[in-house]
Amino acid sequence: MSQILPITVSINGNQYQHEVEPRLLLVDYVRQVAGLTGTHVGCEHGVCGACTILFDGKPVRSCIMFAVQADGHELMTVEGLTDDEKKLHPLQQAFWEAHGLQCGFCTPGILMTLLPYLKENPKPSEAEIRDAISGNLCRCTGYQHIVDAARLATEKTHST
Amino acid sequence: MKPAPFEYFAPDTLEAALDLKAKYGDEGKALAGGQSLIPAMNFRVAQPSILIDLNRINELRYIQKNGALLIGAMTVQSAAEHDSLVAQHAPLLFEAIPNIAHSQIRNRGTIGGSIAHADPASELPVVCIALNARMRTQSKTGERWLEAKDFFTGLFTTALQHDELLVEIEFPYLPVNTGYAFTEIARRHGDYAMAGVAALLTLDSNGNCQQARLVYLNVGDGPVDATQAAASLAGRKPTQEAFQVAAKIASQKEMSPLGNVHASAEYQRHLSAILTERSLAKAYERARTSQAS
Numbered sequence: 450m451s452q453i454l455p456i457t458v459s460i461n462g463n464q465y466q467h468e469v470e471p472r473l474l475l476v477d478y479v480r481q482v483a484g485l486t487g488t489h490v491g492c493e494h495g496v497c498g499a500c501t502i503l504f505d506g507k508p509v510r511s512c513i514m515f516a517v518q519a520d521g522h523e524l525m526t527v528e529g530l531t532d533d534e535k536k537l538h539p540l541q542q543a544f545w546e547a548h549g550l551q552c553g554f555c556t557p558g559i560l561m562t563l564l565p566y567l568k569e570n571p572k573p574s575e576a577e578i579r580d581a582i583s584g585n586l587c588r589c590t591g592y593q594h595i596v597d598a599a600r601l602a603t604e605k606t607h608s609t
Numbered sequence: 610m611k612p613a614p615f616e617y618f619a620p621d622t623l624e625a626a627l628d629l630k631a632k633y634g635d636e637g638k639a640l641a642g643g644q645s646l647i648p649a650m651n652f653r654v655a656q657p658s659i660l661i662d663l664n665r666i667n668e669l670r671y672i673q674k675n676g677a678l679l680i681g682a683m684t685v686q687s688a689a690e691h692d693s694l695v696a697q698h699a700p701l702l703f704e705a706i707p708n709i710a711h712s713q714i715r716n717r718g719t720i721g722g723s724i725a726h727a728d729p730a731s732e733l734p735v736v737c738i739a740l741n742a743r744m745r746t747q748s749k750t751g752e753r754w755l756e757a758k759d760f761f762t763g764l765f766t767t768a769l770q771h772d773e774l775l776v777e778i779e780f781p782y783l784p785v786n787t788g789y790a791f792t793e794i795a796r797r798h799g800d801y802a803m804a805g806v807a808a809l810l811t812l813d814s815n816g817n818c819q820q821a822r823l824v825y826l827n828v829g830d831g832p833v834d835a836t837q838a839a840a841s842l843a844g845r846k847p848t849q850e851a852f853q854v855a856a857k858i859a860s861q862k863e864m865s866p867l868g869n870v871h872a873s874a875e876y877q878r879h880l881s882a883i884l885t886e887r888s889l890a891k892a893y894e895r896a897r898t899s900q901a902s
């Protein structure tokens with residue numbers, strides 16, 4: 450008797466159509482139904498930021514939304530940054546060069562937080578970068594290299 | 610964990626949502642930003658059998674002014690955070706919003722949802738009390754206007770009836786010669802605060818305190834309006850000593866913090882006192898400059 454609803458969602462420019470139970474979390478939809486496992490799930494209650502994706506262009510926690518709520522909306526996940534593994538997005542390249550990750554668990558959420566932030570704030574100070582990523586927990590890096598990577602990304606954008 | 614099953618409705622209009630509320634009452638839980646409700650459902654602390662998702666009701670997303678600042682309940686917190694009308698006409702609210710959680714959560718969490726949730730640790734209920742905001746609620750049979758002080762009835766409880774939704778919040782403009790400040794302290798940026806206070810200070814024509822307002826978060830079962838502390842300032846010169854007296858009255862006599870793993874009750878009182886002095890000093894500075902200009 451459980452309710453099943455049809456949804457159409459755009460993820461990284463591709464249309465996905467599925468039938469889902471209303472209680473399916475958006476992050477579980479993205480990972481398990483759409484098969485895009487780049488988005489990570491850590492805490493499932495909105496605290497860690499690992500599941501951050503873009504919802505109509507804005508970063509949100511996909512673990513505290515339902516898949517049915519994405520019906521008719523546009524999502525972007527970390528897979529949308531590049532479709533060529535040999536040619537990283539400049540933001541990813543900066544993380545690579547500045548060692549902005551160790552285990553990488555937090556990285557997709559941080560990239561999806563920084564992507565729109567750096568577009569709107571092309572020359573942030575170190576304090577502003579730290580503020581921008583304050584909703585993303587990293588257990589490995591101590592954040593310094595993440596901040597360095599974000600700075601490098603802004604420099605790359607300005608030099609090209 | 611995963612939420613328990615529920616039946617889902619996503620009405621496009623307020624009228625349709627109110628029909629559902631009339632039909633299902635308490636069983637039909639409103640889903641606003643979901644930033645408090647869905648974590649609770651993931652933990653299975655909340656297991657509503659029916660969810661009425663308000664996100665498609667665009668008529669509840671607006672920020673306007675009409676003798677006061679009017680905000681539709683479904684306006685997301687980040688929209689208000691960057692709105693020039695809010696900055697100009699409800700600067701206390703404007704100063705408080707960035708303290709709510711993280712940007713990703715404010716992109717989804719709503720002004721009305723935070724107020725309807727009535728968490729004593731939340732910023733917005735405190736702002737509502739400090740500004741004497743009014744809440745407009747609606748049911749299929751009509752609407753009500755409630756004063757903030759009558760709206761918040763205790764820990765996570767409000768005066769909303771089973772068939773009602775919160776639809777609008779009205780924030781009156783500040784009186785003339787009034788300064789404001791919102792300050793809080795959290796363990797980490799974005800965490801719920803250990804202590805926080807909204808202060809308003811109105812100066813008379815001699816530059817003395819005419820009236821004040823001090824409202825605290827996380828030190829009671831709702832926003833704590835420290836009326837004795839505020840009254841102690843009336844007619845006084847706006848000096849640090851006067852602010853210290855008010856801070857002492859509020860923190861020692863007018864609040865009942867519970868303490869938690871992050872801060873003992875004594876420490877919450879201590880922080881509340883320090884923040885009172887800071888907020889009052891800032892509010893005074895702003896009142897003085899607004900008077901001078």
Ligand SMILES: Cc1cc2nc3c(=O)[nH]c(=O)nc-3n(C[C@H](O)[C@H](O)[C@H](O)COP(=O)(O)OP(=O)(O)OC[C@H]3O[C@@H](n4cnc5c(N)ncnc54)[C@H](O)[C@@H]3O)c2cc1C
Pocket residue numbers: 494495496638639640641642643644645646647648663682683708709710711714717718719720721722723724725726728730731732733769773774775776799800801802
């Ligand atoms: C990690 C994290 C940190 C947070 N930190 C803070 C913080 O520091 N300060 C803070 O204030 N909040 C914080 N929050 C909570 C956040 O602000 C929520 O957005 C807010 O409390 C609830 O708003 P919402 O729109 O998400 O409502 P929901 O979660 O959808 O709803 C909350 C409750 O209100 C009811 N409700 C919602 N809208 C209406 C309506 N229009 N009419 C009737 N009932 C309604 C719902 O039925 C539900 O019971 C945090 C959340 C997370 C996940």
Ligand code: FES
Pocket residue numbers: 489490491492493494495496497498499500501510511512513
């Ligand atoms: S998994 Fe979503 S915030 Fe942690």
Ligand code: FES
Pocket residue numbers: 549550551552553554555556586587588589590
């Ligand atoms: S790199 Fe391991 S959690 Fe951030």
